[in-house]
Amino acid sequence: MSTPVRNYTPRRVNWRSSGAPATEAPAPTATGELDILEDEQLFEEISWAEEDSAPVVERLDSSDIAVAVDHASMIYRIRSSTEYLNSTGRFSRQLRRITGSGWANVPALQDLSFVVRQGESVGVIGTNGSGKSTLMKLLTGKIRPTTGEIYATSTPIMLGVNAALVKQLSGRENIKLGCLAMGLTPKEAAEKYDMVVELSGLEDSLNLPLKSYSSGMASRLQFAIATAVDPDILIIDEALNTGDAQFRARTKRRLDEVRQQAGCVFLVSHSLGTIKQMCSRVLWIEQGRLLADGDPEWVTQQYQEYTEHKSQNRMRSAQIVYERTLMQLDQVQVDFDSGTRPKRAG
Numbered sequence: 001m002s003t004p005v006r007n008y009t010p011r012r013v014n015w016r017s018s019g020a021p022a023t024e025a026p027a028p029t030a031t032g033e034l035d036i037l038e039d040e041q042l043f044e045e046i047s048w049a050e051e052d053s054a055p056v057v058e059r060l061d062s063s064d065i066a067v068a069v070d071h072a073s074m075i076y077r078i079r080s081s082t083e084y085l086n087s088t089g090r091f092s093r094q095l096r097r098i099t100g101s102g103w104a105n106v107p108a109l110q111d112l113s114f115v116v117r118q119g120e121s122v123g124v125i126g127t128n129g130s131g132k133s134t135l136m137k138l139l140t141g142k143i144r145p146t147t148g149e150i151y152a153t154s155t156p157i158m159l160g161v162n163a164a165l166v167k168q169l170s171g172r173e174n175i176k177l178g179c180l181a182m183g184l185t186p187k188e189a190a191e192k193y194d195m196v197v198e199l200s201g202l203e204d205s206l207n208l209p210l211k212s213y214s215s216g217m218a219s220r221l222q223f224a225i226a227t228a229v230d231p232d233i234l235i236i237d238e239a240l241n242t243g244d245a246q247f248r249a250r251t252k253r254r255l256d257e258v259r260q261q262a263g264c265v266f267l268v269s270h271s272l273g274t275i276k277q278m279c280s281r282v283l284w285i286e287q288g289r290l291l292a293d294g295d296p297e298w299v300t301q302q303y304q305e306y307t308e309h310k311s312q313n314r315m316r317s318a319q320i321v322y323e324r325t326l327m328q329l330d331q332v333q334v335d336f337d338s339g340t341r342p343k344r345a346g
């Protein structure tokens with residue numbers, strides 16, 4: 001495990017007005033539909049709040065910080081399929097002349113800033129394609145932000161994807177190798193061995209080569225190996241927590257242990273129940289923007305309202321919940337004393 005960097009002092013600057021009255025949320029009607037505000041009225045209120053806002057500078061104790069995300073944006077650059085299909089054809093050349101170079105930009109995250117303290121359990125929610133996995137990849141350093149920076153006191157570890165398995169080797173050998181590959185010493189790997197075997201529930205198949213495992217068995221082994229580490233900053237993407245009901249029940253206990261030992265945990269989940277149960281704070285990412293950051297009850301309630309409107313095709317009502325939630329978000333500016341920056345994540 002890398003040595004935590006403690007010699008920096010980030011400041012959080014809150015640009016929300018402390019004195020300005022909060023904009024009232026539109027009252028729900030009897031049918032649960034929101035009253036529709038005129039756009040002008042809504043935007044007038046937003047700009048009024050901004051005009052009156054004054055920065056509130058909160059100086060944070062450096063030993064408290066686990067992760068600082070500073071104006072991070074991510075734009076994926078992908079080649080269009082036309083480019084692949086007919087890269088030298090005349091039609092393709094003409095089409096490229098009309099549509100551009102054949103490259104497309106996919107904006108995934110826009111200007112995210114937040115600071116996470118040691119000991120926090122942070123839930124990350126958002127509808128499909130909102131940017132959650134992209135943020136997790138940025139935190140682990142798997143990809144670099146297009147603009148902005150991400151800092152962490154130690155490399156955040158994503159549970160479930162770090163252990164690479166070797167098909168020709170037995171389950172037993174894969175456990176030993178996987179633990180070493182994740183940075184454990186041979187002694188630590190030996191100490192964790194029984195726990196990994198028990199968690200995987202694959203005692204009877206440990207001598208078989210991995211190529212004889214079903215995909216479910218292989219992912220159980222991979223997940224069990226991944227939990228052998230005790231990282232300072234832990235990321236759990238629920239989508240990676242595979243396995244049957246019995247396996248999931250067994251993993252919950254180990255996950256709780258890992259969470260308790262970790263300095264800070266990020267949990268990505270579509271299950272609001274799990275988020276409320278496990279997290280002390282929730283980030284809601286929507287359409288690539290950080291929309292809310294705060295109390296799990298409040299944030300999940302806004303999110304539920306938003307998704308309900310969307311599922312009923314009440315797009316304007318959903319948009320109002322979006323705007324209303326965004327207005328409550330503190331604008332955070334991460335600022336470091338010169339020469340005292342922590343290292344980049346990854």
Ligand SMILES: Nc1ncnc2c1ncn2[C@@H]1O[C@H](COP(=O)(O)OP(=O)(O)OP(=O)(O)O)[C@@H](O)[C@H]1O
Pocket residue numbers: 076077078106107108126127128129130131132133134135
């Ligand atoms: N490798 C990639 N190349 C191009 N675009 C990508 C890539 N990965 C993600 N995207 C795009 O970035 C946006 C955010 O995707 P991301 O996977 O981060 O969302 P998500 O919130 O994790 O979604 P889900 O809940 O469905 O897992 C989407 O528009 C997606 O199409």
